[in-house]
Amino acid sequence: MNMDDMYLLLSHIKGIGYKTIxxxxxxxxxIQNFDIVSDEEIYKIPNISLKIKKNIVNYRSSTYLHEIKENLKKHEMNYVTINNSNYPKRLKHIYDPPHILYFKGNKNLLNEFCIAMIGSRKPTNYGVFCANKISKELSALGINIISGMAVGIDYYSHLGCLNGGSKTIAVLGSSIDMPYPKQNIHLMNNIIESEGIILSEYPPGTEARPGYFPMRNRIISGISDGVLIVEASEKSGSLITMNYALDHGKNVFAIPGNINSFMSKGSNKIIKEGAKLVSSVDDILEEYDIVYNNVKKESEYQIDLSKDESKIVTILKNNGSLHVDFICEHTKLNIKDILGILNILEIKGIVTELGNKIYSIK
Structure with missing residues (x-):
């Protein structure tokens, strides 16, 4: 057996993860001669349980390897090992890289420039807007986006990238044939059909577990060229990815949020601790000396507005975020009309509610 085969075989033996490998x-x-090593020698391997050693002895065969490969074909799944030239170069150099990655889709993306976007699974409207906007604008510039295909910020980061025309990479905390969450299966299929890629270090038949998601985060950071935290609470799992990014020597970015919002406490905290504040894609691009030409950001497109709509937009531009009561004071319009106009402006994608009837320009 060659080394790729050995990593494939070992990853399918119960109880064996990347640390045991x-x-x-x-x-x-x-290790490529591992299949001809005596059983006695296997039992001498230190710091591995007797149960796992027995599993290795029982399943270390070319027959089992053939069954594994047939099962991968059945699921239309491919794999790449750390020994292979197609393995992500950036990931290979982190402290604890996975020895094998299973994937569906375009493996060439694994070594292209990409930005990771992560955040809350229960984002505010503001967080959803930011994820969509930044992802779509980066994608329109040809920058691929990597995320974890979870609900919330992950979902909208992938979606924004697809809408912007570039490719997106999704890293799962389960095997590819058992994606989590199930409601994102349609998104997963869209990613593959759009020449993106779905990745996992877990072999077929592996269900998602809480402990798998932090491990998935090291892969997201490892493959990326930088990590953007869109919206995160003070104890968000996204901050685990940030810590990996710092360990990996990656740029860390964060979008500032409402100081009164619980969902922005983590994002605002890491900005104070040194993460680069991002208010537009320009803040990311300048870190990599990327210059774009003739590409309009969404905010640059002209939208026809009525007189009252223009008045409210101008007031919000001049004053920042405002409660609806203050908008009434500035415009002298009644609150019923104001709420109706704000609703129209939200539909047009110009204004967003930050919560508690506080509005801001998108």
């Missing part, structure tokens, strides 16, 4: 790799000088 690393222990085996460290113990033997040449």
């Amino acid at each position: 690393q222990k085996i790799d460290d113990y033997f000088t040449d």
Whole structure:
């Protein structure tokens, strides 16, 4: 068996993860000869449980390897190992890279420039807007987006990228044949059909578990060229990805949020601690010396407005976020008309409610 086969085989043996594979790799000088090593030698491997050693002895065969490959064909799934030239180069150099990645889609994306976008699974309207806007504008510039295909910010980051015309990479906390959450299966199919890629370090038949998501986050950070936190609470799981990014030497960006919003406490905190504040895609591009020409950002498109709509837009531009009562004071219009106009402006994509009847220009 070659080394790729050995990593594939080991990853399918119950109880073995990337840490155990690393222990085996460290113990033997040449893992590609692992299939001809004696059972006695396997039982000598240190720091591995007896149960796992028995599983290795029982399943270490070319017959089982053939069954594994047939099952991958059945699921139309491919794989790449750390020994392969197609393995993501940036990921290979982190502290704890997975020895094998299973995937569906365009493997060439794994070594292209990309920005990770992550955030809350229960975002505010503001967070949804920011994820969509920034992702779509980066995508329109040819920048691929990587995220975790969870509900919330992940979902809208992938969606914005697809709408912008570039490719998106999704890293799962389960196997590809058992995607989590199930409601995002349609998104997963769209990613593949749009020449994106779905990734997982877990073999077919692996259900999502809470502990798998932090491990998934190291892959998101490892493959990316930088990590953007769109919206996160003070104890958000997104901050785990940020810590990985710092360990990996990646740029960390964050979008500021409403100081009264619980969902922005994490984002605002990491900006104070040194993450780069992002108010537009320009803040990201300048870190990589990327210059774009003749590409309009969404805010640059002209939209026809009525006299009262223009008045409210001007007031919000001049004053920032305002409660509806203050908008009434500035415009001298009654609150019923104001709410109707604000609703129209939200539909037109110009204004967003930040919560508690506080409005801002998108």
